[in-house]
Amino acid sequence: DTEVTQTPKHLVMGMTNKKSLKCEQHMGHRAMYWYKQKAKKPPELMFVYSYEKLSINESVPSRFSPECPNSSLLNLHLHALQPEDSALYLCASSPTGGISYEQYFGPGTRLTVT
Amino acid sequence: DQQVKQNSPSLSVQEGRISILNCDYTNSMFDYFLWYKKYPAEGPTFLISISSIKDKNEDGRFTVFLNKSAKHLSLHIVPSQPGDSAVYFCAAFDDKIIFGKGTRLHILP
Numbered sequence: 132d133t134e135v136t137q138t139p140k141h142l143v144m145g146m147t148n149k150k151s152l153k154c155e156q157h158m159g160h161r162a163m164y165w166y167k168q169k170a171k172k173p174p175e176l177m178f179v180y181s182y183e184k185l186s187i188n189e190s191v192p193s194r195f196s197p198e199c200p201n202s203s204l205l206n207l208h209l210h211a212l213q214p215e216d217s218a219l220y221l222c223a224s225s226p227t228g229g230i231s232y233e234q235y236f237g238p239g240t241r242l243t244v245t
Numbered sequence: 246d247q248q249v250k251q252n253s254p255s256l257s258v259q260e261g262r263i264s265i266l267n268c269d270y271t272n273s274m275f276d277y278f279l280w281y282k283k284y285p286a287e288g289p290t291f292l293i294s295i296s297s298i299k300d301k302n303e304d305g306r307f308t309v310f311l312n313k314s315a316k317h318l319s320l321h322i323v324p325s326q327p328g329d330s331a332v333y334f335c336a337a338f339d340d341k342i343i344f345g346k347g348t349r350l351h352i353l354p
Contacts, residue, residue, distance in 0.1 A: 174289070174344050176342070189341075230340060230342075232291075234342065236289045
């Protein structure tokens with residue numbers, strides 16, 4: 132298995148909802164990442180997990196809460212989001228712990244906040 | 246302020262010809278420069294990298310050139326093929342990846 136999977140592909144949620152995005156990889160990678168990509172903008176790093184521990188939080192609002200239950204799984208819990216949080220959320224992984232420039236990306240979850 | 250700039254939102258090239266995608270950066274401390282390729286409905290895919298101490302790296306049809314004095318890098322694809330039609334992100338790596346906005350490449354038949 133050489134891919135990063137993300138579910139769901141699309142998500143529409145209200146500002147009072149609680150939802151979660153899921154990312155999975157079975158390549159034995161030890162670092163996992165969440166990125167946010169707005170339309171016509173580049174992907175921007177949100178969080179990095181290295182060896183299942185949060186190593187980087189790029190000053191992301193607390194309404195986004197990451198979780199790494201095990202080395203293959205990364206979740207992003209969403210609560211009380213704003214319409215401006217609508218974006219494509221990309222998950223990535225890399226083989227070694229610590230941030231690497233060679234990252235394997237999933238297809239993303241397109242989130243719409245209404 | 247953008248640290249990695251791709252000033253051409255799109256580029257059209259005839260099949261078989263050379264595609265040249267350009268990128269400028271502002272921070273001379275970046276360790277590596279990267280190109281990622283993205284098809285619709287897929288995540289970005291790592292294509293090729295170059296260390297800041299090199300000026301050229303080649304991998305098959307793809308060559309990246311780095312001009313440190315001009316803070317400029319370019320990706321050459323030759324010959325261009327229909328499957329090369331995609332969005333190409335230039336990126337730089339220091340303690341994280343910083344992406345440019347991307348250039349959409351269209352390969353014309």
